[in-house]
Amino acid sequence: MFASKNLRVTFAFVLIGLVSFYFADLEIISLEAANLSQDFFLSIFSLGFNDYHLLLEAFLTTLSIAILAIFFSAFFGAIFSLFFGSLLIRISLAFTRAIHELFWALIFLQIFGLNTLTALLAIVIPYSATLAKVYAEILEEHDTFGDTLRGRDRLSYFIYTKIPDALPHLISYTRYRFECALRSTAILGFVGITTLGYYLSSSFMQGLYHEVWLILILFYILIASIKYWFNKYTSVILVIISFFYLDDFSGFNMANLKRFFTQDIIPYPIKNNLALQSTANWFENIFTNEVLPGITNTIVLTQLSLLLTALMALALFPLISSKFSNKPTRISTHIFLVVMRSTPEYILAFIFLQLYGPSMLPAALALMLHNGSIISHLIGHDTDAMKLRIDTTNKKTELYFYEVLPRVYGQFLAFLFYRWEIIMRESAILGVLGIMTLGFYIDSAIEDFRLDKMFLLLIVTALLNIFIDVISRTARAYLRVNKNVSTCST
Amino acid sequence: MRFIIAFSLKNESISYNKEVILHSLSFDIKRGEKVALLGKSGSGKSTLIKKLYELQKENSSYIPQELGLVENLSVYNNIYIAKLDEFSTMHNLINLVKPNAKDVNDVVDIVDKLDLEDKMFEKVNSLSGGQKQRTAIARAVYANKSILLADEPISALDEHLSAKTISTLKENFETIVCALHDVELATKYFDRVIGLKDSEVIIDKKCTELSKKDIQKLYYVCE
Numbered sequence: 001m002f003a004s005k006n007l008r009v010t011f012a013f014v015l016i017g018l019v020s021f022y023f024a025d026l027e028i029i030s031l032e033a034a035n036l037s038q039d040f041f042l043s044i045f046s047l048g049f050n051d052y053h054l055l056l057e058a059f060l061t062t063l064s065i066a067i068l069a070i071f072f073s074a075f076f077g078a079i080f081s082l083f084f085g086s087l088l089i090r091i092s093l094a095f096t097r098a099i100h101e102l103f104w105a106l107i108f109l110q111i112f113g114l115n116t117l118t119a120l121l122a123i124v125i126p127y128s129a130t131l132a133k134v135y136a137e138i139l140e141e142h143d144t145f146g147d148t149l150r151g152r153d154r155l156s157y158f159i160y161t162k163i164p165d166a167l168p169h170l171i172s173y174t175r176y177r178f179e180c181a182l183r184s185t186a187i188l189g190f191v192g193i194t195t196l197g198y199y200l201s202s203s204f205m206q207g208l209y210h211e212v213w214l215i216l217i218l219f220y221i222l223i224a225s226i227k228y229w230f231n232k233y234t235s236v237i238l239v240i241i242s243f244f245y246l247d248d249f250s251g252f253n254m255a256n257l258k259r260f261f262t263q264d265i266i267p268y269p270i271k272n273n274l275a276l277q278s279t280a281n282w283f284e285n286i287f288t289n290e291v292l293p294g295i296t297n298t299i300v301l302t303q304l305s306l307l308l309t310a311l312m313a314l315a316l317f318p319l320i321s322s323k324f325s326n327k328p329t330r331i332s333t334h335i336f337l338v339v340m341r342s343t344p345e346y347i348l349a350f351i352f353l354q355l356y357g358p359s360m361l362p363a364a365l366a367l368m369l370h371n372g373s374i375i376s377h378l379i380g381h382d383t384d385a386m387k388l389r390i391d392t393t394n395k396k397t398e399l400y401f402y403e404v405l406p407r408v409y410g411q412f413l414a415f416l417f418y419r420w421e422i423i424m425r426e427s428a429i430l431g432v433l434g435i436m437t438l439g440f441y442i443d444s445a446i447e448d449f450r451l452d453k454m455f456l457l458l459i460v461t462a463l464l465n466i467f468i469d470v471i472s473r474t475a476r477a478y479l480r481v482n483k484n485v486s487t488c489s490t
Numbered sequence: 491m492r493f494i495i496a497f498s499l500k501n502e503s504i505s506y507n508k509e510v511i512l513h514s515l516s517f518d519i520k521r522g523e524k525v526a527l528l529g530k531s532g533s534g535k536s537t538l539i540k541k542l543y544e545l546q547k548e549n550s551s552y553i554p555q556e557l558g559l560v561e562n563l564s565v566y567n568n569i570y571i572a573k574l575d576e577f578s579t580m581h582n583l584i585n586l587v588k589p590n591a592k593d594v595n596d597v598v599d600i601v602d603k604l605d606l607e608d609k610m611f612e613k614v615n616s617l618s619g620g621q622k623q624r625t626a627i628a629r630a631v632y633a634n635k636s637i638l639l640a641d642e643p644i645s646a647l648d649e650h651l652s653a654k655t656i657s658t659l660k661e662n663f664e665t666i667v668c669a670l671h672d673v674e675l676a677t678k679y680f681d682r683v684i685g686l687k688d689s690e691v692i693i694d695k696k697c698t699e700l701s702k703k704d705i706q707k708l709y710y711v712c713e
């Protein structure tokens with residue numbers, strides 16, 4: 001249909017997606033799913049909260065953690081971006097990025113306990129790594145002078161040749177990243193930090209759905225209004241206020257940190273100097289019982305969700321495109337997409353899993369809704385700018401398949417590939433909610449306080465993520481679609 | 491008289507983006523006439539061609555300067571697009587997956603004359619500028635209309651191909667209005683030339699009636 005390469009790649013992914021469907025556990029376990037979801041969705045009409053003081057506090061905590069996290073991440077990201085030429089730095093940052101912020105939170109919970117420091121580190125570490133990468137890419141793109149033209153004063157040349165062009169892009173990406181940081185901070189509540197996610201999950205567990213809705217709606221408003229309250233005039237003040245609001249940054253414990261690295265995560269047989277055979281057994285055991293099923297399930301959920309995401313994006317983008325839809329349709333679709341995009345997939349998955357039980361179907365739907373919304377939005381936006389001939393057909397189906405889809409298809413695949421790695425990372429973390437992906441085994445290892453196993457599984461997760469990233473990059477190079485996109489991961 | 495007139499403009503001003511591009515134009519184009527529109531870029535040629543298309547949508551094939559091809563589709567499908575409105579949606583969708591033999595045959599006849607037969611099933615984005623222009627021309631021919639309105643359709647073709655392409659177009663269209671910037675091509679292959687400069691018609695004559703001075707004027711128009 002659209003030339004060989006795109007078609008071949010599409011075919012491969014559809015095939016893998018269908019195979020995943022076959023292997024996925026899609027059973028709906030919850031017997032009361034229908035009743036529960038009716039209760040849940042009807043509660044939107046009776047918004048309320050038991051203790052508004054608590055709610056305000058949760059919002060302020062979420063905000064100030066996110067603000068400080070982006071401040072530190074931008075600082076460290078900028079420093080690391082200068083050393084991005086070093087392979088060692090690149091590899092370390094790739095590893096750091098590949099581990100989800102919730103996993104980082106789980107790690108620091110073991111070391112420093114439940115406090116602001118843990119929350120900040122959990123966000124700052126992966127975010128610095130991401131920002132370093134993106135900053136480095138931006139700086140490379142805006143290179144006005146060739147190497148030969150550079151003088152000896154490297155700093156002056158850096159400031160004169162790179163910064164002026166790159167600065168607006170650096171700032172705009174950082175601002176975008178702040179929105180992601182808000183979402184990530186909210187989610188930290190699911191591991192016990194008193195941000196929005198904490199109250200959201202506890203209200204949900206108690207069946208106080210009207211509270212869940214209120215938190216969600218306020219959260220959407222907060223995200224939608226970012227540009228009004230977090231901009232060049234306010235950011236410095238907000239950072240200072242956040243410092244004072246959070247106030248207590250203690251919790252750093254050198255002894256614990258040392259113990260974590262020198263004892264906790266050292267594989268049990270090595271720590272106890274066991275013989276080679278029992279060491280091999282230890283690894284083999286984990287490999288067959290945890291690593292293998294964990295990886296399989298993570299990949300199955302990832303590929304299934306990727307396919308669903310693709311289908312949703314293809315079906316919905318015409319609804320926000322002026323080429324296909326009228327204004328009321330576009331506006332209502334837009335609102336739907338914004339809401340779905342602003343809801344972290346973790347929260348969507350949490351709600352679906354609570355309603356329908358721990359199956360891959362609700363998880364895949366959550367991933368589809370979030371990622372599909374992002375891609376529909378981007379593609380729909382692209383089609384608006386598309387200039388068609390004045391003698392183009394008036395038939396919508398033909399317009400879609402002959403004029404619009406072939407023009408956006410490469411871009412569509414590129415967006416999907418960018419989301420692929422993110423979907424994989426989310427698939428792994430959703431294990432914490434009870435689906436048997438890698439996160440499930442990591443979470444269980446922590447519960448059993450077998451941190452050596454946890455660490456091993458985390459490395460596996462990171463490697464899997466890097467592996468997907470490499471395939472994605474290869475595929476994009478093969479298809480020659482490499483236009484960069486700002487999403488909450490790259 | 492009326493049925494032999496393809497276009498009739500009387501004191502017409504044409505604007506684009508709220509800016510008047512052409513002031514009070516008046517001329518008739520008879521059916522069967524092959525008219526070359528000369529002028530440099532920005533003289534209003536494209537705007538005039540578009541205006542003419544608006545006037546005779548049903549009977550005209552239009553080739554915009556930017557061609558408007560779908561890069562990711564094959565040459566064949568880009569040509570087929572001309573008839574999307576004539577076939578059923580089902581027919582059109584099946585064609586994307588497996589082209590109908592009869593439709594392919596119809597298209598082959600056209601691409602043959604334009605030296606594109608070996609590119610039929612290649613993606614447009616792999617073609618050269620000249621090949622893309624010929625694809626757009628083939629699409630216009632395939633539409634099977636009586637009038638052709640073309641905006642610099644052969645600017646990327648060499649002399650030989652230009653001549654060949656123009657004769658193919660003359661065989662297939664009763665009436666042609668074609669924007670060009672090559673005075674020689676215009677006077678050699680067309681019946682009539684209209685020269686536009688600074689939003690006004692400077693010259694409008696049959697090619698057989700052109701004096702040396704007129705030719706000079708045409709070169710001046712295209713400078």
